[in-house]
Amino acid sequence: MIDEQALLLVLPILLLQLALMIFALVDLIKNPNPNGPKWMWAAIIVLLNIIGPILYFIIGRRNY
Amino acid sequence: MKQLSTLLLKEWRENVRNYKVFWIPVVFILLGVTEPLSNYYLPQILDAAGGLPDGAVIEFPEPEPEQLLVAVMGQFQTIGMLVLVLAYMGSIAGERRNGTATLLYARPLSFTSYFLSKWMMASLIAMISIWTGFLAGYYYTAVLFSAVPFGDFLLFAITYSLWILLVVTMILFASAAMPSAGLTAALALTVLIIAQLVDGLLGSRWIWSPLKLPNYAAAFLDIGPDGGAFVGAVLLAIICIFGLAAFGIWFSKRNRSKAKV
């Protein structure tokens, strides 16, 4: 059912999602003062697809 | 204006180092491709979910590619705008509140350059976001369904860009006028949502309303908007952008004394 065309179309999306997650995780690890416990944010970033990293960037990282 | 390049460099570094330059476009790209992808794979998704009883045959009407692009715009109008508001609500109010603005305001700062540097950077990222998002949506629609005439698509995206510039200006105006990031978001969202609602319900004759720009953008994918109404709305939108920016500059200067020392 997953044909080659579908793979080619879906793959970039999966890569973008992965990149978003990795960026958020790297930033979380380097962040000395996240807005809440780190393990919680790690779980949110990994478990909530797309929304998790966005929530972290908006709420979790204290943009100052 | 001598300070503008200095402040722009600061804004650029901020947006790169807090990854906004990366993650906001990614969100818009994902919004852009979700619509065509999910429509294309809807039958298989339903099938995989085992939702259909044996023998049931449901005809999925093939969606028009224009409808898909309008649906993408619908995503930008809700989730996309929310993301922009949340990402830039603290631009000025947050800097004032956490005290980082003090060391800027204690200098002979040009508040015009200060406001414009923030406006330009937020606008740049918003433009990158909606264009990459729309182009991704356009490409996926073309591959999975059929291509919308590219000229129509350009007019659609350009018109919507003007609307987003107005939204970004509104956000920065609110951030200059309001005491905190939270109130900025509240003001910007309330104005945008209520104004659109009122315009939608009562404003059928307000043809020059900039709030109709998204509708006019969508119309370019169809038969095109009424020429006079479109030009009027564009001009009014540009006037609103200048007006909001001027008030934003004025407010950011007036509220400088509210910066935490």
Place this chain on the structure above:
Amino acid sequence: MNVLEVRALSKRFGTEQAVDRVDFELTEGSATALIGPNGSGKTTTLSMLAGLLESTGGEIQRKKGLSVGFLPQYPRFFPWLTALEFTEMAAKLSGVDPRKARQQAQRTLEFVGLHQVAGKKVGGFSGGMKQRLGLAQAMVHQPSLLLLDEPISSLDPTGRREVMELLKSLLGQTTILYSTHILNDAEEMTDQLLFLRKGRLVEQGSLDQVRSRYADPQIQIRFENTDAAERFVRESPWPATAKGAAAVLPVKAEEPVMQDVFRYLAANGGRVLGVEQETASLEDIFLKVVAEK
């Protein structure tokens, strides 16, 4: 030559009069210490001079073309900029030629002892490092007036010493107005003292002037032994009291009666080891000023 003159400067927040008709002048190249308890209006005064707050009364006259550097009590930085990037930006925004700004920033960071961390992001800086960076951003454009709100109070003793020496080295070319509650330091670097209390300027003058105004009228004359001291108390015409091998006179050193005392001591023999006036420390004066009025 005054770089700044303040006349009847006032600031009202709602019903609270934070600064109340304050007058003073800053002479070029001098150091002025602004002293007062918490909430006495020091930060408000400095904020108005720095142009962060609008005054609600009075006026501030600045020398033509005066450039000002300001260090708030708790300077807050963008954590995502490096120390050098921030200082360079500060220099440019204060009008330093953009081509020279980076070099100027580097030199200033070296001056405050941050050259080794110039390329590090400020987000990881300790409180002391931030205070030094605060000083760097205040002086990077070589302003003729530095306004410093508690520049040393958050530093450890070594850092305090270093920063004091650094500030003292600027005097002459730079006029400094700083607030502090560490009075030992004020004693060390001050041409003028300003005492604020509840927004009002309750005492002002040089350290010596203020000292003599608040010094106890008490002269100690130290003799060789207790006998000599007691004989002076008994026989001299002044109401002295004995205190061990010393006699204590309730007069001030500059009073004319002291002439007679010296003449008497010379005529009546007996070795005098010393005549001293106990100098009041700024801390004592501070307590008196704050308690009075």
